[in-house]
Amino acid sequence: MVKASFDQIKGFVFDLDGVITDTSLYHTKAWHQLADKLDVAWSKTLEDGLKGISRMDSLEMILKTGNKENDYSQDEKVALATEKNTNYVNEISKMTPENILPGIKDFLDDLRANGYQIALASASKNGPTVLKNLELTDYFPKIVDPATLSKGKPDPEIYTKGAELLGLAPETCIGVEDAAAGVQAINAANEVSVGIGDATLLKEADVRFDNTAEMTLANIKKALG
Ligand code: G6P
Numbered sequence: 001m002v003k004a005s006f007d008q009i010k011g012f013v014f015d016l017d018g019v020i021t022d023t024s025l026y027h028t029k030a031w032h033q034l035a036d037k038l039d040v041a042w043s044k045t046l047e048d049g050l051k052g053i054s055r056m057d058s059l060e061m062i063l064k065t066g067n068k069e070n071d072y073s074q075d076e077k078v079a080l081a082t083e084k085n086t087n088y089v090n091e092i093s094k095m096t097p098e099n100i101l102p103g104i105k106d107f108l109d110d111l112r113a114n115g116y117q118i119a120l121a122s123a124s125k126n127g128p129t130v131l132k133n134l135e136l137t138d139y140f141p142k143i144v145d146p147a148t149l150s151k152g153k154p155d156p157e158i159y160t161k162g163a164e165l166l167g168l169a170p171e172t173c174i175g176v177e178d179a180a181a182g183v184q185a186i187n188a189a190n191e192v193s194v195g196i197g198d199a200t201l202l203k204e205a206d207v208r209f210d211n212t213a214e215m216t217l218a219n220i221k222k223a224l225g
């Protein structure tokens, strides 16, 4: 499919965890802890697969990995997910602007200065708290509320809603993600996908950078033409 050229881009729709900040490490730590408690073997594949996935879907993925998806009632599952979230919330309560990933603040300033619209498309219900602790709330006037979604990433819904909130056609938006499920969601929403991280994991991204410091408007322009 032919995607937009750089000149057609009007807005950016951002994932949060692993893109704006390193919270993916805290999610991973909290899930790993729960998996150990449930006696489910942890692996890099499971770790990568959980990225971008909603809280309850993440728990289901962990239980399925250990063939334990039928071992718990719905109430017990909610209690396990709440336990993970309590540990995660404790971690993010310590966050400060120092936890913003390299280059992100400059990139957001550059986007603002050049008139691009900005939205957040994170599956995390803790997104607004994280932005507040990073002192980035003002950069994100539009945030997709994950509670309103009927399907999680890789479904395009969250990215489609992000473009909608900006009042832009999806084709004129760039989505930024660190997760394979997220890149798939951006592509399915018909937006231009920018992946941050591993080349194999993010092979479906239209543009990819090894890290956030490399994500600049100039580099995106170079890649898109
Ligand atoms: C993001 C993260 C996932 C996390 C999900 C839900 O997509 O990448 O690791 O599970 O948000 O986060 P929450 O804070 O609502 O549990």
Ligand code: MG
Residues within 6 Å of the ligand: 015, 016, 017, 018, 019, 024, 051, 052, 177, 178, 179, 182
């Ligand atoms: Mg992410």
